[in-house]
Amino acid sequence: MTRITYIEHDGTRHEVDVEDGTNLMAAAVDNGIPGIDGDCGGNCACATCHLYVADAWRSVIGEAGSETERDMLGFADGVTPASRLGCQVTVTPVMDGLVVTLPLGQH
Amino acid sequence: MNVARAVSDPYSLPLDAIDMSDPDLFQHDLVLPYFERLRAEAPVHFTPGSDYGPFWSVTRYHDIMAVDTNHKVFSSDHARGGHILGYEMFFIEEEAFQLPMFIAMDQPRHDVTRKAVSPAVGAENLRKMESEIRANCVDILDHLPVGEAFNWVDAFSVELTTRTLATLFDFPFEDRRMLTRWSDISVSVPGSGIVESWESRRAELEDMGEYFSRLWRERTGKPGGYDLVSMLASAPETRDMSRAEFMGNVLLLIVGGNDTTRNTLTGSVLALNQHPDEYEKLRRDRGLIASFVPEAIRWQTPLAHMKRTALEDVELGGQRIQAGDKVVMWYLSGNRDERVIERPNDFIVDRERPRNHLSFGFGIHRCVGNRLAELQLRVAWEEILERFRMVEVVGDPVRVRSNIIMGYSELPVRLVPWNA
Incomplete structure (x- = not known):
């Protein structure tokens, strides 16, 4: 098991x-x-x-890898260099302790 | 037209005589058993001849997903026949009058225009629009007759979506029904009862072009407007687009924002009336609006299909599709695929994972305005449930004769207040 922290747009941590x-x-x-x-x-x-990888973790997770992920991310709202698609x-x-934040606009 | 086509029992026909493009099947609400048979017996099905020529029907959820996400093989380009059955009729036979729109473009041009448009329906903008949508909704609901029959389609569904479009374009409020008219004519052919002739259709669309060109000129060089016209007129990627392309993209957004949400607003009333236990669940727990909204969008599937053209030979569901073949993804069928969706013909307001439906499409052409659609449905039902115990259907719906727009022209209803 690996511990992941998701932070909602309003700051709520999970x-x-x-x-x-x-x-x-x-x-x-x-x-x-x-x-x-x-x-x-x-x-x-x-x-x-769509989610944002915390700065400290970006080198571990890496940037959007496939052309498809980059294409689809291109149409998401509020994309930054820290953006990834969670399903990818x-x-x-090695991700134990990973922190990601979630954008405005997803439910 | 083959009389045998619009029969109610799909099993009375040989498989190769089935033509899912027949609009009569849709108007008479006969279509779902046909799709059920195709999903079981011929999930990737070939129709050798139709009013639109030969085409493949893709009817299972996962096969549709495979086509929709493979935009390099399955083209939407307008020069190849675009993204819907009959696109050629609108835009290629009338060669001098083509309106390029990004839904009917491949990469890279598609991406450029889409990216210029998408902030208008992005999360920030929707936050600004929500209070205006709610105010419109309240105003409309508070002026509807209570306790007597009226047509829900025109009085509520059309009115709300038209006002939202006017907000989105910052379009003069008093002229807003022109948006509805332009949307209706753009998807109609002569003989449909909506347009008289190709010439009159074109003349009205030219009027639309003229109207929007004026708004474009007025807003050019005035950055900061969050309406769609200002955004297109000021973004570096789109400010130099041709008049035809501007018209095409405006039309795309009018149609995309009009019929779809309008018909789901109507369909959601019908669905709840056909499933009274589900209506009762929603009444008791308005928190269920969050899952009810995507369930209504699945159940209605306001756009029945999207079409692609294969750019190379490819295998799909055991069939050999050849370069140049037309491939129709029947979202309506995929959304009822019993292999993927439990009890697919039931309307379940607290369905698990209700968002896993095909109504918005998937891949690079996925609906750009999906959040705006969901926002309108949510706000509408929050306000309806606040006021009325029931929007009661009191007569049969009248469906639109179309193989793409799953729509209604009439739904007679009566409003029942909480204290009645």
Whole structure:
């Protein structure tokens, strides 16, 4: 299990322990965390699991990798260099302690 | 027109005689059993001849997702036939009158225009618009007759979405019904009862172009406006676009913001009346509006399909699709796919994961205004439930004759207040 902290747009924190091998979208949806929609179910096709990786973690997580993720992120609201799509980040033990924040506009 | 097509029992026809483009099937509400049969027996189905030529029907959720997310193989480009059945009829046969719009473009041009438009319906802008939408909603509801029958479509659904469009474009309020008219004619062909001839349709669309060009000129060089016209007129990527392209994109946003939300506002009333236990759940717990809204969008599926053109040979669901073939993704069918969605024909206001539906499409062409649609539905139902125990359907709905717009021209209702 790997500990992930999700911070909603209004500052509400959610610390959850998630299975390795899952992704940051599915882990949030499974734990009922508001602010991550995951409308397409993890197909990198809707950009409703947009999140921001905390600065200290950006080198670990890396930037948007695939062309599809970059395309879809391009249509999301409020994109910054820290933006990723949660469904495209697979959780591994090196991410223990990871902090991500969620944008305005997701439910 | 083959008389046998609009029969009510899909199993009375051989598979290869099924033509899902027949608008009569939709108008008479016969279409869902047809899709159920295709999903089971021929999920990627070929229709050799139709009023729109030959085309493939893709009917299962995951196959639709596969096409929608593969924009490099499945093109939306207007020069290849665009994104809906019959697009050619509107824009290619009338060669001198083409209105390019980003929904009917491939990358990279699609991305540039879409990115210029999207902030207008982004989270920040929607926050600014919410109070205005709510004020309009309250004003409309408070002027509706109580206890007597009236047409919900025109009195509420059309009025609210038209006012929202006027807000979005900062369009003169007193002229707002022109937006509805332009939307209606742009998706109509002569003989539909809405437009008389190609010439009159074109003349009215030219009027639209003239009207919006005037707004464009007035707002050029005045940065800071958060309406769509100001945004397009000031963004470096779009301020030099041609008049035809400006018209095309304005039209896209009018149609996209008009029929879809309008018909879901009507469909949600119908769905709740057909599922009284669900209506009761929603009455008792307004917190369920959050899941009721996406469920209504799934159940209604306001746009039945989107079309693509294959750019290369590709296999889909065991079928060989060839370069140049037309491929129709039936969102209406995918949203009722029993392989993916539990009890798909039931309307369930507290459905688990109600947001996993196809109504907005997926991939780069996913609906740009989906948040605005959800916002209007949420605010509308918050205000309706505040005032009325029931919006009671008191007569049969009249459906639109279309294979794309899942719409209604009439839904007779009666408002029942809480204290009645």
